[in-house]
Amino acid sequence: MIYADSSVIVKRYYREPGSNQVRESWHHGDRVFTSRIAYAEVHAALAHKRRDGGISTVQLRRLANAFDAEWPAYDHILVDRETSVHVRRLVFKQALRGLDAIHLSAALWLQEEIREEVEFWAADEKLLTAARREGLSTVNPEI
Numbered sequence: 001m002i003y004a005d006s007s008v009i010v011k012r013y014y015r016e017p018g019s020n021q022v023r024e025s026w027h028h029g030d031r032v033f034t035s036r037i038a039y040a041e042v043h044a045a046l047a048h049k050r051r052d053g054g055i056s057t058v059q060l061r062r063l064a065n066a067f068d069a070e071w072p073a074y075d076h077i078l079v080d081r082e083t084s085v086h087v088r089r090l091v092f093k094q095a096l097r098g099l100d101a102i103h104l105s106a107a108l109w110l111q112e113e114i115r116e117e118v119e120f121w122a123a124d125e126k127l128l129t130a131a132r133r134e135g136l137s138t139v140n141p142e143i
Helices: 006-013 019-026 037-050 057-073 087-093 098-114 125-133
Strands: 001-006 032-035 076-077 119-121 138-141
Touching: 001 006, 001 098, 006 019, 006 037, 006 057, 032 037, 032 098, 037 057, 037 098, 037 119, 087 098, 098 125, 125 138
Parallel strands: 001 032, 001 119, 032 076, 119 138
Antiparallel strands: none
């Protein structure tokens, strides 16, 4: 099982360090879970790349449409009381930003629910360190 935060999902659509590993690993049919907040975060990241001049308006539209077409294939975790149970503790204990805490809390909830190991994928070392401290196996596709 894979839990992917937004920084990794973007790599599936926009070529940057780690993109090849994301595409190759996810092609093997593993289920990829993410929080519903990833929808907004991925679109925001793509729009940011457009504002910074990294992609054209045409490329933005193409990448955003590709993401939207595949969005239903991701296993979505709702942001609710159950999946956010760890957020308060994580922001204090692990010093995480709010959205990172939501992603990590969702991954922890998922592992508790399915009682199987969940690989937590992110491209943020601070977040990955917190995930390891919380007992998740981690993957940084940039390494």
